[in-house]
Each structure stands twice: as structure tokens, then as C-alpha cells.
Amino acid sequence: MSIYAAPLYEGTFYVGLDKKFVPMDRNGKPPKNTLRVAIQPFLIHTEDKKILLDTGLGEFGQGTGIDTIHKNLAEHGLSEYDITDIFLSHLHFDHTGGLAHRKHGYWELTFPDANIWLSENAWKQVLARDKYYDDEKTEFRDFIEARADLHLLKDEDQPYPEIRVQKIGGHSQYHLAIFYEKDDHRYLMAGDVIPTKGHVNQKFAAKYDFDPRQSIQARQELAQKALKEGWVLLAYHSTETAMFRLTGYEERHGYTIESVTEYVPS
Numbered sequence: 001m002s003i004y005a006a007p008l009y010e011g012t013f014y015v016g017l018d019k020k021f022v023p024m025d026r027n028g029k030p031p032k033n034t035l036r037v038a039i040q041p042f043l044i045h046t047e048d049k050k051i052l053l054d055t056g057l058g059e060f061g062q063g064t065g066i067d068t069i070h071k072n073l074a075e076h077g078l079s080e081y082d083i084t085d086i087f088l089s090h091l092h093f094d095h096t097g098g099l100a101h102r103k104h105g106y107w108e109l110t111f112p113d114a115n116i117w118l119s120e121n122a123w124k125q126v127l128a129r130d131k132y133y134d135d136e137k138t139e140f141r142d143f144i145e146a147r148a149d150l151h152l153l154k155d156e157d158q159p160y161p162e163i164r165v166q167k168i169g170g171h172s173q174y175h176l177a178i179f180y181e182k183d184d185h186r187y188l189m190a191g192d193v194i195p196t197k198g199h200v201n202q203k204f205a206a207k208y209d210f211d212p213r214q215s216i217q218a219r220q221e222l223a224q225k226a227l228k229e230g231w232v233l234l235a236y237h238s239t240e241t242a243m244f245r246l247t248g249y250e251e252r253h254g255y256t257i258e259s260v261t262e263y264v265p266s
Contacts, residue, residue: 002047004262005180005187005234007040007242008072010056010064019133021061021094026239037237039094041069042189043076044180045263050078051163052086053178053189054236055098058110060137066101066110076263083111087165088118089191090172091126093137095236100143107143116144117159119167120152122174168193168222170215171208177222179231188231193218195237197244201254223255232260 013021014030015037030036039061044051057064070080088096099116100107126132132141144150151159153176155167162182169175171192180187193215194200200223205212226233227246235242243260250256 002045003182003185004045005185005232005243006043006045006076006263007234008043008052008056008069009242010039010041010068010072011061012036012038012239013057013061015094021057021064023061023063036239037094037195038239038242040236040238040242041098042187042234042236042242043073043078044187045076045078046162046182049084049160050082051180052083052111052114053234054089054095054191055086055110057094058097058099059101060093060097066098066103069098069110080111081113083114085163086111086114086116087163087178088116088176089178089189089236090175091118091122092172092192093133093140095191096144097140099148100140107139107147109148114149115151116148117151117153117165119165119174119176120154122172123150123152125174168214168218170211170218171206172210175210175218177218186229186231187234188222188226189234189236190218190222191236194222194233194235196235197233197238197241197257199235200233200246200257227255 012026014024014034015021016034039056041056042053059065098110101110132138153165158164164179165176168177177190209215232245241259244257246255247258248256
């Protein structure tokens, strides 16, 4: 199979207002006033490109590191040097932390040969801040700015014939939806606007969103598009079904969901 998408599951965590990601059992119950979230970047494997959609926590979770994503890539016969492109839905550290690491005591790029595609407006916003979360993440940001091969995207951009992005806002001000379409393969990743399969049938205003109403509107529009055009949705934070398609809709019950698995390690 030359073209396929697959989740690169890094683990399940609980996270509270302190924004610390603490490992927990995948099916466990998180402590009170915390959220349970999975972390899973996605690999889109093609003949000429090996693409990551977001990059995981990296070293920014409790006891986490880059060994997990390297191990996950090895299951696909890949190393960090095979990754050609990385597309970032937004710049929260649980989606970007895997870009760099200090495994050997100093900052290094995790994927040395990758083009990194990200929102121009979002990156300008991050650079304008004196401190990016804390001192450690500010060092991380400054290293990425200095050393990574960054490609800044407009609100609607198409860097490759098969890949385009669209600013949808909502969870973050310049949040991107990422679309991959080639032949009969259609993948849509909307970061934290559709972070789990359950979100397609939810209409609540989330306090953690930059613009909750915009997040709801974008989610509804993307779900309608996915159903009408047959897009496979990639859910970055889903603890269960990471890839799914929508097969129907009823006003009373919402969308019906079908799990999708395109790659099973041998």
C-alpha cells in the first residue's frame, strides 16, 4: 500500500489547569477537574513523501520523550530522516513539542530533513511573546526559529497539489485544518477543533477554546463536508477511534461513525 494514513499513538494523559500532561491508563478515569486526552500525531505515507500532521508532546510531558515517535515510525520502516514534511494544525506545545529535543544534552531537530509548514500569523504571534509558556519552551521556540526549515502558510494555502490548509480558528486564533487529497485518498485533520470522534456530535462551548462559537461553527462545517465528500477524519486526542468516517446523519441522533484502519503492523 503506497498511500495510507496511520496514527502514531504516544500515550494517554490527564491534564488540568496547570497544563501538565501526566501519563495514565488509556481506559482509566482522570482525576477530578482534569481532562483525559490521547496524544497521537498522524503519518501520511506516500511514494514520494512521508508527512507528519503535528508532532506530539516530545519532552514536555511527564516522563515523555522522542523515543516513542521514533519507535512508532520504525513500525512503518521509517526513521526520523525519512520525514519530508510536517504540517502543524496549531502551535500549542502538545502538538509541536516533538519538533526538537535535548536527548543528548542540547537542542536538536527531531526530524532534521523535514520541511515544517505552519501558520504565518500564528508563528508571528508566538515570536511576539517575550515568554512562550515558560523558560524551557521559550528556548525551544527560539531554537526552532533559528534552526528549523520553516515554511509560513497563509490562511488558505496549497503548498503541494495534494495538500492544502484552511484557517478555521476556534480552538486557537489561527488554527488550521489540513486536507490531503490524492486519487481516492482523502484525509482531514482539524487539530483540536475535532480532537475526538465524539466531538462531531457535540455542540457545547468549550472553555479551553480561543473562540468557542467559532470552534462549534467550524466543527459543524467540517463534519458536513466530511460526510458529503467522504473525507477520513483524523482525531489527534481520541483515546479510542483515531481515524473514522461519517456514514450518515439524523437530526435526532447526529452523525453515525465508522472506524477506519488502513495500516496494521505485521
